Amino acid sequence: MSDVKKIATRESYGNALVKLGKKYKNLVVLDADLAGATKTGTFLKEFPDRHIDCGIAECNMMGIAAGLAATGKVPFASTFAMFASGRAYEQVRNSIGYPHLNVKIGATHAGISVGEDGATHQCNEDLALMRVIPGIAVLNPADDIEAQAAVEAAYLHDGPVYLRFGRLAVPVINDNPGYKFEIGKGIVLKEGTDVTIIATGLCVWESLKAAELLERDGVCARVVNIHTIKPLDEELVIESARKTGKVVTVEEHSVLGGLGSAVAEVLSEKAPVPMLRIGIQDVFGESGPAAELIKKYGLDSDSIYSKIKNLCKGEK
Amino acid sequence: MDELKLKKMANEIRKGIIEAVHSAKAGHPGGSLSATELFTYMYFEEMDIDPENPKKADRDRFVLSKGHTAPGLYSTLANRGYFPVKDLLSLRHTGSYLQGHPDMKHIPGVDMSSGSLGQGISAAVGMALSAKMDGEGYRVYTLLGDGEIQEGQVWEAAMFAGHRKLDNLVVIVDNNGLQIDGKIEDICSPYPIDAKFAAFNFHVINVSDGNDFKQLAAAFEEAKKTKGQPSAIIMKTVKGKGISYMENNAGWHEKAPNDMEYAIAMEELEKAGETLCQM
Numbered sequence: 001m002s003d004v005k006k007i008a009t010r011e012s013y014g015n016a017l018v019k020l021g022k023k024y025k026n027l028v029v030l031d032a033d034l035a036g037a038t039k040t041g042t043f044l045k046e047f048p049d050r051h052i053d054c055g056i057a058e059c060n061m062m063g064i065a066a067g068l069a070a071t072g073k074v075p076f077a078s079t080f081a082m083f084a085s086g087r088a089y090e091q092v093r094n095s096i097g098y099p100h101l102n103v104k105i106g107a108t109h110a111g112i113s114v115g116e117d118g119a120t121h122q123c124n125e126d127l128a129l130m131r132v133i134p135g136i137a138v139l140n141p142a143d144d145i146e147a148q149a150a151v152e153a154a155y156l157h158d159g160p161v162y163l164r165f166g167r168l169a170v171p172v173i174n175d176n177p178g179y180k181f182e183i184g185k186g187i188v189l190k191e192g193t194d195v196t197i198i199a200t201g202l203c204v205w206e207s208l209k210a211a212e213l214l215e216r217d218g219v220c221a222r223v224v225n226i227h228t229i230k231p232l233d234e235e236l237v238i239e240s241a242r243k244t245g246k247v248v249t250v251e252e253h254s255v256l257g258g259l260g261s262a263v264a265e266v267l268s269e270k271a272p273v274p275m276l277r278i279g280i281q282d283v284f285g286e287s288g289p290a291a292e293l294i295k296k297y298g299l300d301s302d303s304i305y306s307k308i309k310n311l312c313k314g315e316k
Numbered sequence: 317m318d319e320l321k322l323k324k325m326a327n328e329i330r331k332g333i334i335e336a337v338h339s340a341k342a343g344h345p346g347g348s349l350s351a352t353e354l355f356t357y358m359y360f361e362e363m364d365i366d367p368e369n370p371k372k373a374d375r376d377r378f379v380l381s382k383g384h385t386a387p388g389l390y391s392t393l394a395n396r397g398y399f400p401v402k403d404l405l406s407l408r409h410t411g412s413y414l415q416g417h418p419d420m421k422h423i424p425g426v427d428m429s430s431g432s433l434g435q436g437i438s439a440a441v442g443m444a445l446s447a448k449m450d451g452e453g454y455r456v457y458t459l460l461g462d463g464e465i466q467e468g469q470v471w472e473a474a475m476f477a478g479h480r481k482l483d484n485l486v487v488i489v490d491n492n493g494l495q496i497d498g499k500i501e502d503i504c505s506p507y508p509i510d511a512k513f514a515a516f517n518f519h520v521i522n523v524s525d526g527n528d529f530k531q532l533a534a535a536f537e538e539a540k541k542t543k544g545q546p547s548a549i550i551m552k553t554v555k556g557k558g559i560s561y562m563e564n565n566a567g568w569h570e571k572a573p574n575d576m577e578y579a580i581a582m583e584e585l586e587k588a589g590e591t592l593c594q595m
Contacts, residue, residue, distance in 0.1 A: 028449070049449070050449070052445065054472075054476060055472075055475070055476065055479075057469075057472035057475070057476070059434075059435075059438070059468075059469045059472060060438045060441075060469055060472035060473050060476060062438070063435050063436075063437070063438020063439045063441070063442060063469070063473065064438055064439070064441055064442035064445065064473075064476065065442060066428070066438070066439045066442060067379075067428070067438065067439035067440060067441060067442020067443040067444075067445070067446065068442045068443075068445065068446050069442075070420070070427065070428060070439065070442070070443060071377075071442075071443050071446035071447070072373070072446070073446055073449075090432060090435075091435055091438070091469075094429070094431070094432045094435060095429070095432075095435045095438070095439055098419075098429050099419075099420050099421055099428070099429040100421060
């Protein structure tokens with residue numbers, strides 16, 4: 001597994017925009033002085049007339065995106081997740097969400113894997129913030145293949161979409177001919193009978209590795225990739241709970257309000273089973289290399305494995 | 317439309333504002349009345365629009381950034397033929413399409429949902445930018461309150477509009493001098509407003525009486541001739557204009573007239589209408 005190809009989903013975002021830009025003339029890209037980091041710089045080079053740098057003013061950028069969408073363009077407003085969902089929250093809610101304008105928000109540098117920049121830039125709350133806005137689709141792709149597919153799906157989707165991307169290069173796991181991306185449809189990556197691991201974003205890879213470790217102990221885990229936090233694939237979540245009797249969610253996000261909460265909301269009402277939410281435990285992050293932080297905050301495969309082993313203890 | 321007709325229309329629009337806010341038992345008459353001449357001038361004189369085809373792609377756009385003065389916009393749109401005038405009585409009623417603040421999804425003629433102050437101007441800038449990118453000739457207008465410009469986002473938008481030389485954009489500031497808590501210069505003074513917009517690379521047009529159609533006409537002519545930079549029209553107005561007891565009274569920023577106050581207001585507007593008819 002060590003020689004697996006790695007690419008950051010923010011790179012995928014930039015690459016997908018260039019491809020789509022050739023195909024769709026009404027696609028425009030906005031940035032707030034971070035085109036180099038959000039990887040939209042490639043789009044800027046290719047289509048300088050359709051790239052709009054708003055300067056360091058994310059609230060205004062969201063409003064400009066709304067105005068562009070109201071006049072028939074499909075804007076991708078790009079910045080760090082912290083500023084897209086945090087600073088500009090109310091602009092996203094009132095200027096984009098409420099009028100249901102066709103704006104796509106490309107939020108890069110999400111989660112703790114931002115690394116060295118530390119807590120001010122590690123947004124572990126964006127899924128929660130975006131998920132509560134009515135009518136907005138929230139996507140959190142796991143790898144390069146999925147991220148590129150998500151960008152095109154977002155373009156084709158009529159209405160606001162929040163896309164979450166990471167800074168860290170992550171393994172490509174969906175490189176197979178049968179791969180198909182559909183907003184709102186989760187993907188079963190591994191079948192299992194003892195427990196279901198529902199993961200999103202870079203935690204999908206870590207969860208697959210954890211499932212391999214569990215297999216050695218005789219715990220057969222089903223692994224589900226939920227790339228769409230909203231609308232959540234409730235059917236798959238319920239089916240998984242009924243099939244395996246236990247559900248563990250894994251996300252690079254606070255355990256409050258994100259995937260874990262979304263799954264718990266569904267299961268508590270429709271198919272209650274024992275649950276464990278793995279994620280950031282209601283704390284701020286800190287500076288450090290991404291891989292070390294992922295380990296320290298319990299999102300690496302070994303940590304996931306131990307927690308699930310504990311959950312399943314005594315039953316085998 | 318000649319000036320007398322515009323004055324008569326403004327008087328009708330004022331009646332609609334009072335009726336709507338009275339029926340709603342809530343709403344913002346003060347800033348609706350201060351901007352009534354502006355609304356009238358926009359929709360009956362200045363803008364290239366078609367009430368039969370409210371979504372016409374090449375229409376001029378108007379964004380009410382000071383969205384709380386929706387009664388003024390709604391009464392204007394109704395009198396212009398976008399929807400029935402009698403519907404104004406459903407303002408803010410449960411189930412009505414006439415929401416407390418402009419809602420582009422459900423109200424014919426509303427170009428942008430607004431109401432959270434400071435946000436409308438950014439959307440207007442986006443529309444003006446879009447027209448420039450496409451080589452379209454439509455113009456974009458946005459009305460801001462003088463209290464609203466305390467919001468930082470206004471200046472983010474202004475900086476961008478000036479930088480991009482959006483000469484198809486006209487920002488209008490309704491300088492009635494009052495906000496909810498009192499006089500704007502007592503709360504957190506935005507003065508000098510004109511010098512601020514000039515510093516953000518706008519062509520600034522000061523209007524000493526924004527309730528005067530001649531002055532508005534001259535200002536918008538000047539804005540149209542301005543090339544290479546956006547225009548800002550800073551117009552002095554009277555809050556609550558046209559209703560004696562509401563004029564220059566911050567208390568009428570957000571307050572509905574009771575039945576007796578309503579009767580007085582309507583009587584004043586009837587009289588004003590009669591006077592205009594004798595001219």
